[in-house]
Amino acid sequence: METRELTYFTAVAEELNFGRAARRLGIAQPPLSRAIQQLERRLGVRLFERSSRGVSLTPAGEVLAREAAKILGAVTAATARTRRAGLAEPRLVLALKPGGDGGLLPDVLAAYRTHPDAVAVELALCGVAERARLVRDGTADVAFLHSPYEDLTGFDTEPLRVEAGVAVMTSRHPLAGREHVRLADLDADPTPRWPRAHPEVTDPATLMQLAALGRVVVVAPESVREQVRRDLVCVPVLDGTPTTVLLAWPEGTRSRALAAFVRTAAEVAARVSVGAGTFRDRSHRE
Template identity: 45%
Template sequence: MNGLDLRRLEYFVAVAEERHFGRAAERLRMTQPPLSRAVQQLEDQLGVRLLTRTTRRVELTPAGEVLLRDARTALDAVAAAERRTRHAAAPSPTLRVALKADLDAGLLPAILAAFAGEPEACEVELVLVGIGEQAQALRDGRADAAIVPAPYDAAGLDAEPLAAEPTLLALAAADPLAALDPLRLADLAGYVLPGGRPADQFPAEPGSARTSARPSRRHTVADLTEILRLVEVGSMVAFLPRSVTRRYPRPEIAYRAVADVPDSEFSLAWPQQATSRTVVAFVRAAEKAAASAPVA
């Protein structure tokens, strides 16, 4: 059998993720007929049905589920190979470190200082990503190392634990719950996280937020500044690592311990296949910085 065409795989992944040919075509900036033909050609090549089509929706067959998982991995690997090759050919070495702003357990300055003292030290480029995107930035070649809060997808990655610190609840200072310290998860019954997950079923990712139990608009938040503003006015609460709460003291916000919520854990992660001495030196620097940091 001839090798699979990467473009057809890309088209299939778009349809599988959107569950709709029209939306997938818009995402790919193409018309629907050639997209449908490409997916049909992929099915013909494999000799299996990947999708079941209705007038309104597309569903994956069991074979389609398997291909979606492996196709994502293959496309990530190709993108990573291209990015890493171009990065290796740069005239001066640079270490790319992915992180979500403020989610570094307060260790980033100490790590950078320790790395500057390593013989293999080079310029560090900070790659700022969204919540939960750090691990993906490693797999697709955008970064060489990343500071990742738990939980994260560790597939294809090695990691070194760096720190654990209390997770606090941020809520409006005027909220009656602010009078309780510490709180328990049971106190949050009726509060929900974005997407409808009950807040009393935490843990979720650091920085998650919930909509108030009081009738209100469902808010879509993109960054911590927006979350804190909505917390101030009583529309949301958020679970945040203590290092983040220390950076954002606000009179309108109360930060409270929740007795049965786990600590926020942070690790340094890097691709398993990484052989760069610079990456090794950065891991060593991160370990030194974490070991000398004050105990939370």
């Protein structure tokens, strides 16, 4: 099976229409029909059910659609990784969303710089959804991710710190003066809480603006405290799901530079967690 065939197959599987798929691929429809037929012949399996009104996937087609997505993803990743490995200056590309480092990054970078295997670290600041994608498609080597909010299949990971939740709210909120709250307290209040309400809002600035306006209470990992606007207050949430900040990189990666970075980060995280501590950290890392 050639990747060209898989690309063609995927296009048809997504469009469920040979004509549109062909246009998308920039070829004419007959060669596409033929390519798919040839693929079916070679596999000895019917991939599409053709009726004169449109096309649908057979069970075998469904299977191949998933496999093809995996393979094509692996191919683009391989291209990107090989290209980057060929650059004169080896670099480590680290993907993270703004504030997604749990406050660890400055120390980690400083410690890493002294490591014998260290290479230059390039930061790829990106949105929440992009982080994992950048690593999967080979644009980045490693990313700060948050568990349990992200799908970690295909990644090796190193947990760095466990963060409890804080509720971020305007200082005029009735719970703003509390030492700590429980989720039930937040739910008893009429102000809705993110991300349960408005999960579609992912931009931090927008979110904080809504919080400042008293339209929402944001439940977030406690490391946001450091960056939160002056007009907002943070109240620890005792029973929120703890968030694990972790480093994730492609399974089976073999790179001294990356190994050194991960190890350094883990050491820094352990030191910070013991030193500064946070009100749940210690119990979790024992």
